[in-house]
Amino acid sequence: MDRWSPEDRSALMARVRNRDTSPELAVRKLAHAQGLRFRVNRRDLPGTPDLVFPRYRLAVFVHGCFWHRHSGCKRATTPKTRQDFWEAKLVRNVERDQQAAAALEGLGWQVMTVWECELKDQASVAQRLLASTRGLPPLSTSVDYG
Structure with missing residues (x-):
């Protein structure tokens, strides 16, 4: 049973942002600091x-581990209430991520x-950004969509 009333839960979920999140702002700051x-x-x-780095034809997605099911991450949990709803929603998020990545790669x-x-180690993220924009092989070649 959810500890929040449906109205309170709805208000709480409405406050979840899809842009200008803290992780996204951190990646922007790292990229800008690298020039x-x-x-x-x-x-x-x-x-x-x-x-988006148009000059390098690089698209960067900053994903929350919960919402995009980062495999092996302790933050990628499934809520105990309404598990069928959450499982379907989160699986759809992963599918949408894979489709977007494939479409972008298809466009070059x-x-x-x-x-x-990953933002716990900001130096590593900054190094990956630099490697991707300088045409160097990335530190990690695996892409994990959860």
């Missing part, structure tokens, strides 16, 4: 990437995913 210039939330690209874009938990 990289970018556009934010380009709606004309599949999936509306969080950061590189796709990079930065997970919320």
